[in-house]
Structure formats: structure tokens, C-alpha cells
Amino acid sequence: MSLTDRLHGVFVDALELPEGTDVENLTYRGIEQWDSLGHMTLVAAIEDEFDVQLDTEQVIDMSSFKVALDMLRGLSVDE
Amino acid sequence: MNLVAPSARLIDAATGAVLGGAGLAAEVGRHAAAYAGFPPGVVFARSGTSVPAVLRYAGALRAQRPVALLDPALDPAVLADFVRRFSPAVVVGLAEGGAGADTGERPGDYRAVDDEVLGPVWVRERACADQPHPDLAVLLATSGSTGDPKFVRLSRAAVESNAAAIARVLAIGPDEVAPTSLPLYYSFGMSVLNSHLAAGATVLVVDGGVLAREFWQAVSAYGATSLAGVPHNYEMLHRIRWSPAKYPTLRTLTQAGGKLRDETILAFHARIAETGGRFHVMWGCTEAAPRMSTLPADALPDRVGSVGPALPGGSFTVLGPDGAETDRPGVVGELVYRGPNVMMGYAESAADLTRGDEQGGVLRTGDLGCLDADGFVWLRGRLKRFGKVFGIRVNLHDIEELARDQGPVVAVSGPDRVVVFVEGGTDDGARALAGRLAERLRLHRSGFDVRTVERLPQLPNGKIDYRSLEALV
Numbered sequence A: 001m002s003l004t005d006r007l008h009g010v011f012v013d014a015l016e017l018p019e020g021t022d023v024e025n026l027t028y029r030g031i032e033q034w035d036s037l038g039h040m041t042l043v044a045a046i047e048d049e050f051d052v053q054l055d056t057e058q059v060i061d062m063s064s065f066k067v068a069l070d071m072l073r074g075l076s077v078d079e
Numbered sequence B: 001m002n003l004v005a006p007s008a009r010l011i012d013a014a015t016g017a018v019l020g021g022a023g024l025a026a027e028v029g030r031h032a033a034a035y036a037g038f039p040p041g042v043v044f045a046r047s048g049t050s051v052p053a054v055l056r057y058a059g060a061l062r063a064q065r066p067v068a069l070l071d072p073a074l075d076p077a078v079l080a081d082f083v084r085r086f087s088p089a090v091v092v093g094l095a096e097g098g099a100g101a102d103t104g105e106r107p108g109d110y111r112a113v114d115d116e117v118l119g120p121v122w123v124r125e126r127a128c129a130d131q132p133h134p135d136l137a138v139l140l141a142t143s144g145s146t147g148d149p150k151f152v153r154l155s156r157a158a159v160e161s162n163a164a165a166i167a168r169v170l171a172i173g174p175d176e177v178a179p180t181s182l183p184l185y186y187s188f189g190m191s192v193l194n195s196h197l198a199a200g201a202t203v204l205v206v207d208g209g210v211l212a213r214e215f216w217q218a219v220s221a222y223g224a225t226s227l228a229g230v231p232h233n234y235e236m237l238h239r240i241r242w243s244p245a246k247y248p249t250l251r252t253l254t255q256a257g258g259k260l261r262d263e264t265i266l267a268f269h270a271r272i273a274e275t276g277g278r279f280h281v282m283w284g285c286t287e288a289a290p291r292m293s294t295l296p297a298d299a300l301p302d303r304v305g306s307v308g309p310a311l312p313g314g315s316f317t318v319l320g321p322d323g324a325e326t327d328r329p330g331v332v333g334e335l336v337y338r339g340p341n342v343m344m345g346y347a348e349s350a351a352d353l354t355r356g357d358e359q360g361g362v363l364r365t366g367d368l369g370c371l372d373a374d375g376f377v378w379l380r381g382r383l384k385r386f387g388k389v390f391g392i393r394v395n396l397h398d399i400e401e402l403a404r405d406q407g408p409v410v411a412v413s414g415p416d417r418v419v420v421f422v423e424g425g426t427d428d429g430a431r432a433l434a435g436r437l438a439e440r441l442r443l444h445r446s447g448f449d450v451r452t453v454e455r456l457p458q459l460p461n462g463k464i465d466y467r468s469l470e471a472l473v
Helices: A003-015 A036-048 A056-061 A064-073 B021-037 B052-061 B076-086 B156-169 B187-198 B214-220 B231-239 B264-274 B348-353 B396-406 B427-441 B467-471
Strands: B007-011 B018-020 B041-048 B067-069 B090-092 B110-115 B120-122 B136-141 B150-155 B177-180 B201-206 B227-228 B250-254 B280-283 B291-294 B305-310 B315-319 B332-336 B345-347 B363-372 B377-382 B386-389 B391-397 B409-414 B417-423 B449-453
Touching: A003 A036, A003 A064, A036 B231, A056 B214, B007 B021, B007 B052, B018 B021, B021 B052, B041 B052, B041 B076, B052 B067, B052 B187, B052 B201, B067 B076, B076 B348, B110 B227, B136 B156, B136 B187, B150 B348, B156 B187, B156 B291, B177 B214, B177 B227, B187 B201, B187 B227, B187 B280, B187 B386, B187 B449, B227 B231, B227 B363, B231 B264, B264 B280, B280 B305, B291 B305, B315 B363, B345 B348, B348 B467, B377 B396, B386 B396, B386 B409, B386 B417, B396 B409, B396 B417, B396 B427, B409 B467, B417 B427, B417 B467, B427 B449
Parallel strands: B007 B201, B041 B067, B041 B090, B067 B136, B177 B201, B227 B250, B250 B280, B417 B449
Antiparallel strands: B007 B018, B090 B120, B110 B120, B136 B150, B150 B345, B280 B291, B305 B377, B315 B332, B332 B363, B363 B377, B386 B391, B409 B417
């Protein structure tokens, strides 16, 4: 599975997104589910799935699906 | 009522625009004047975290109109119910947005107007027959014990005296810069705004909260000096290993809105003390406009767990088990607060808004606790938060304290048992906790139903949503 697909799955599970959500264009606080609580759940889920630890700045920077994807690439998570 | 002292400033972090001095006074005056064209009565202000929302609020107060600060994400059915019950003269902030924001349909007795100053509003066709009491200034929604949303009625004197007392006890002067880390419709967020504007300080209006990049960019760019948060905010910052060292202008951290774990308090106290700053634990409730007590920063770490003495002008007593009020140290009972900031009463309808003060400056808090020899308050949980296990009454607060090392926990009363929700726990951990609770409380373990949840549900103000958890059991 590609990195994009895996991250897609993490978003859907962690934020409990309804079917048909345009996941790849999501932004923090752009939908009700991705509030501060959702953000913390999402961070924990990403850390689990990709076996990484995000630092303070990364957690605060992760303002969209695309940013999260770029960040994981930057952390050399395998495609 | 003029909330805004001459040296006060508003900075809009989104645009960089600064409003202060004569410019700010003129804007507040312009907003106040804009209300003159509407029928007399209450203003409903859907208020996001924005400069226009602050100006609509300050303008309504200047125009001597009571103003209800409302969550823009309020369910449209709830907004419609509020409008029906309270018949406001005007609903402003219709364009206030954010995820989940929806006004629903315009109510029947109202017409839509696009006001030059206030933006899109709903105006009542005729004045409501029930006109608000002249002392009334601010209305804040609270769910109350029955779950029916109602308003807390705050007088002008209560709002002003509380803003002044907070400014005094936190030493808020004109050099302070407070970012809007909490919603304005939440009593703690409103008090940050009120106390800074009244003290002639700067309010940095920035949306997004403490997990948003824009928030911290604004803190750095405009040299924010303080941060206000509820336990949930500090737990999140703790979890992501946030440090105030990166923001050298931050000198004051304040926490209210519920019990923060002692270890988290001490961690933040230690971190901010390193850079010469201070951490204040505070206690309040919407019914007290909202602040009642503040723990002086130098009382940490020794008095961790206390919420401090009453604000200047206020005092506490304890309603002891014998039904008599006392200020004797060590007596545990319901805490009673007296002060000029106590609400006038509740309101469930427009008729209730006509009423004057019904409290006489006395507020039974519904919280259990005691005072120490210096008058510091030590809270012991909610008065009515008891569960029964095999007919034995147990204090749910005590159970939460016993389980707190497992992470955020909530205990609620189930049918002859206590259900404990643990955030992010494991099934093994849950079983072990049930065993431990049974042992400590000397009750059979089948009386403790420990469940793990991914996250505890919260209300928009960041407090735990007990009602939705109770619905699960």
C-alpha cells in the first residue's frame, strides 16, 4: 500500500470520517471531526502506524493532510 | 458600560491590524451607535474568535444592551429554541463561521438586515413585551443540572468588579498582551477579554487554539505575555512536550475550568519558573462572572492541589455537615462564595430577564471542599457526584483520583455500579484498575465497570461531557 493510502486510512479511522470525505484536501479545523481532540488522536495514530515520534513543532505544523504526508516523507517513512 | 480602558488595544493576528486609543474607542462607539436602530432589548451575539465579534460585544455593552455571547457552532435547533424563549431584539454575528457553524432558518418574527457596521443580522419586527432588567449586562449559556440550556444573568457590576479583581490579582497592566486561546462565549475566555480591556492591556485576537501554527506565530510576532488554558489544553501541551522557553515573552500561564493533575501543574510551574514566569491555578464558574479564586504562583509547589484564596472582595465559607456555615479550617462541606461578582440569577425565558438580583451576592457552588488556615480552598469534587455500588455511596471524584495515574479518567454512576472511562487505556490495564478500585474501596470488583475509550467526549468549552458518558451506561 502506498504511503498516501496508508495515511488516508489513518485519517479515516482516527477522525471517524464519514464515507465520501475528501480526505486528501482536509485541513485542521476545516471539519468538525478534526478539532483539537481529533488532532491529538490523529497524532497518536500516525505515530503508531508509521512508528515515528512527532516533536512539538511537527504536531503544531500538521495543519493539513498534505502537510502530514510531506512530513512523513521528510521522516523517510517508506513509500 | 464601557469595558475598554483608554490604553487598551486589539490586535488582529490574521491581518496585523492594530486598534487602540482613540481609534478603538471610535470603533466601539460606532458599533454601539449601530444598535440604536433596533427595537429595545437583548442582543444575541454569535461570537467566534474575531475582532468584529469583540467589537459587536463591546459595542452592545456601551449601548447599555444586555448581550448574550453564543457559540457560532451552536446547533441551529438550540439557537432557534433560545430565540423563541428569549425574544432578543437582534441576533448579530450571523456570518461568524468555523467548522459546524450554521444559523439555521431565520425565525418568523425577524427580518434579515445587512447592517453597514454590524454585518448580517436578524432584527425582531417588534420590541418584546418583557424588557430586560436595567442592571443586566451579560448572558452566558449553561446546561445546568437538568440538561436544559439556560442563561446565567450577570450584572454590569459583577462583570466590572470581576474584571478589576482578576487584573489586580494577576497584576495585569497596560504592558500585558493576552492571546485569545479560549472561545469568547466561554466564561473563562470572556474574562480574559474583559480583564485585559478593562486594565488597558492588549488582546491579541487569534483563532485556532494552542495546537494551531498561526496561534504560536502570533504569540511570537506580537510578544504575547500570557496564556490561558483549561486542563485539556495543558494536557495536550504536556503530551506534545511543549515548552515556554521558545516564547520568552510568555510570563504568565493561567489554568481554570476544572482539575488539572498535580503532576501536570508542577511540570508547567517548573518550566515557566525557569524563565522567570508564573503558573496560576484558578477556580471559577459562569455563575461568578466567572473567577472566584486564584492560587498565587509562589504557593507552588508547596500547595499544589489548592485553588487558592478568594479574589479581593470575595470570601468563602463551608456549609458543614450540620448545616451551619463556617470558615473554620478543615471542615469539609459545600463551598459557598460571596462577592460582588455573583450572578443575578438564572433565566429560562424572556420574563426571567426582567428580574433583578435574586442571589444577594451569595453563591452555593455545588462543589465540596474545605478551607485551610490561610483561607485557601481545597476542592474535593462535586457535591452531587456520588455513585452507588451495592447500595454503598461512593464519591465519584475519589474514584477518579484513585485512577488518575491511568491517564484522563471519568467515573459515572451506573445501575448499582460505577462505570469508569479511561482514555487511551488497555484492556489489561482496565481489568487491573477494576481490581485495584475494589481493593481500595473494599467492594466487590464486579461493582466497577472499567472501560477504555479512545478519547473522553468534551463540551465546546473543553470540559468533560459527563452527560454523554452517562448516556452510555
